[in-house]
Amino acid sequence: MIQIDERRTRGKTAVLPPDKLERVWAWGGASSGMCYVYRPTTTEGLQRVFELARQSGRSVGLKGGGNSYGDAFMNSENIVLDLARMTRILDWNPETGVIQVEPGVTIEKLWQYILGDGWWPPVVTGTMKTTIGGCAGMNVHGKNGWQAGPIGEHILAFDLMLPSGEIVTCSRSENSDVFHAAIGGFGMLGCFISLTLQMKRVYSGYLAVETAAPANLREMFELFHAHVDHTNYIVGWIDAIAKGDALGRGDAHLAYYLPPGADPNPQLSLSLEHQQIPDTIFGLIPKSAMWMFMRPFMNNVGTSLINTAKYVAGRVGSGKRYWQTHAAFHFLLDYIPNWKRSYGPGGLIQYQPFIPKENAQEAFGDILRTCQKHGLPNYLSVFKRHRPDDFLLTHGLDGFSLAMDFLITDGRKPEMVRLARELDAIVLAANGRFYFAKDSTLRPEVVQAYLGTETIQRFMALKQRCDPKEVLQTDLWRRLFR
Ligand SMILES: Cc1cc2nc3c(=O)[nH]c(=O)nc-3n(C[C@H](O)[C@H](O)[C@H](O)COP(=O)(O)OP(=O)(O)OC[C@H]3O[C@@H](n4cnc5c(N)ncnc54)[C@H](O)[C@@H]3O)c2cc1C
Structure with a gap:
């Protein structure tokens, strides 16, 4: 059960339990911030953290394995929602190579789960400690980027939890605008709670x-x-x-x-x-x-x-x-x-x-x-x-x-x-x-110069639709977009 101390409020933000306060380090170790870290294991737990954020006036930053080099998952003085404990493989078809996972499943767990059946992830990062949610959030590439594209090209569909608690299913044919913006949207539109991906057939280890x-x-x-x-x-x-x-x-x-x-x-x-x-x-x-x-x-x-x-x-x-x-x-x-x-x-x-x-x-x-x-x-x-x-x-x-x-x-x-x-x-x-x-x-x-005004406006319009109260934020978001 998540509790807020209603009596201890500063301005519009409530003080959260001090035992949740942790120093969160950028992977490269060159920056850090004090954040209230919550580690749910279920979608209901996740929904409760969003509810807490709404009640307490705090923003929420999403964190997978914490392998981004800078401040992409840090949310100083606010909530960090750590997905690393949502690690279930929800479905696996060794005939077609289609797998459905929770966001905290790491590349390590993924390849170890499928390799014996003759499959390998089509895109992997230089470390296997990254999570599928975090990889989708950044749309990571591998050493085959010019051939296989980024990981998003192998994601068939995902369920996204919005800060309101609503769950939206997205694919190339359903909510396709959110599909193409949440992948690579560094956790600013919603939280992936399950992702379905196509794996690559291999004939040798x-x-x-x-x-x-x-x-x-x-x-x-x-x-x-x-x-x-x-x-x-x-x-x-x-x-x-x-x-x-x-x-x-x-x-x-x-x-x-x-x-x-x-x-x-x-x-x-x-x-x-x-x-x-x-x-x-x-x-x-x-x-x-x-x-x-x-x-x-x-x-x-x-x-x-x-x-x-x-x-x-x-x-x-x-x-x-x-x-x-x-x-x-x-x-x-x-x-x-x-x-x-x-x-x-x-x-x-x-x-x-x-x-x-x-x-x-x-x-x-x-x-x-x-x-x-x-x-x-x-x-x-x-x-x-x-x-x-x-x-x-x-x-x-x-x-x-x-x-x-x-x-x-x-x-x-x-x-x-x-x-x-x-x-x-x-x-x-x-x-x-x-x-x-x-x-x-x-x-x-x-960022304005390389992404262009029109792209940023389209992203902001989707942010307004998915997260009108701007609950989802990180230090990176505030540094570059606010
Ligand atoms: C040693 C090393 C090697 C690397 N090699 C590569 C490489 O080869 N190619 C490459 O592209 N990158 C590479 N990276 C970078 C890394 O792959 C990305 O930063 C990746 O996003 C990290 O995944 P993560 O699970 O640690 O996510 P985090 O770093 O924790 O989060 C990444 C982003 O995704 C968001 N996010 C996390 N979970 C979710 C979720 N469930 N829903 C929505 N958004 C979410 C976060 O808010 C954040 O913005 C490397 C990093 C390291 C440390």
Whole structure:
């Protein structure tokens, strides 16, 4: 039973029970806020939290796994509705690959549930800790963005609870405007309470992988151009510290599904035991301790050394072909638990611009040089290919993205703000877009410029229809739209 202390009200907002007050951290650890956190397990529990919000005059921010790098699920001094305990698989048809889940089901639970039947999620994120509700809220992409599109393209339908408690069913044919805006609508129209998705048939627990090590940005683009028509996945890593002729050097991994019959023992490779990621390195060092070894290298000199070693190793191994399990290929970042702790107490932020293919090579060259000029090269850059889609607030376009992790310290913060402003100008001049899941630095005028007034007005009209009292809010919403 949820209680409000009616006697203790400040202005129009009631004071909520202090035992619900928690510090909620952005995934990157560079910002946080004190929030009243509620963790319902049922739709009735969820309805009661919305009722509490209406009575107490507090706003509600939705949280899945909390893997957005910035303030997308934070709602300082207000309610955070944490969906991570709504984890039931509601329906699964191993003949058709159609699954219905509650919003708190993680990508990890999803793939582990379906793989034995010969299916894999069509889009997965670089960590398996994300929830399906959170993935739909941001309309996430994978390493196959130009082929499979974002996850929204594989969502067949969902039930959305509005802050009034009403439940609306949405699909491409029913409430299609809400369908296309709530996916990617970062939790501002309603709360997904069940989602139905189409999975992808696979004939092996392995992918066939090839490596390459482009010597500069031009070669990286050439590699992607040459392979997008026939690979299923491509992802590049860029050494953001290399300069001059080596600017944009890195490595790339290309992966292909195995056709039926290629794997001599699919039953074995599709088993969960076979997909397990080992928890030690060389059978000795526990991976949970790895971040401590990485910590001394988290500066420009240390990262330069590591990047050079990684690039040279990539050159030596270039052209290698091998089979790798789906889990190992996709969830590389989960290999090193708590790796973000290596960034130290100030944490990290990510900046991921999306640039149309015609302008991408020049713009990403400018971006890398601008970061170096400010003395703030990023310590991890991931390069991907995308395609446009028809979701209202999409970040997708026919082009490329570069996700860059920046170390944050008190000393670096003012320079980081200046850098982000310069990068925003480069991205806008190149007709690029941004991604709320990774954002910590955008300003309303930049969002206005890339989304356009008409798109924002259409979204606001839907917000007015679904949430007229603006109960759903987050720190990100207030930063960019209010
Ligand atoms: C290591 C790492 C790797 C990543 N790799 C990728 C990647 O490859 N591709 C990519 O696209 N992203 C990637 N991300 C970003 C991440 O996938 C997105 O931020 C995703 O939205 C996080 O899911 P979550 O469950 O943690 O949701 P949260 O971060 O908790 O929430 C995300 C948004 O969805 C909203 N929301 C949550 N639940 C619901 C719900 N039930 N109904 C409506 N709205 C809801 C929230 O309000 C918030 O705005 C990565 C993040 C990390 C930390």
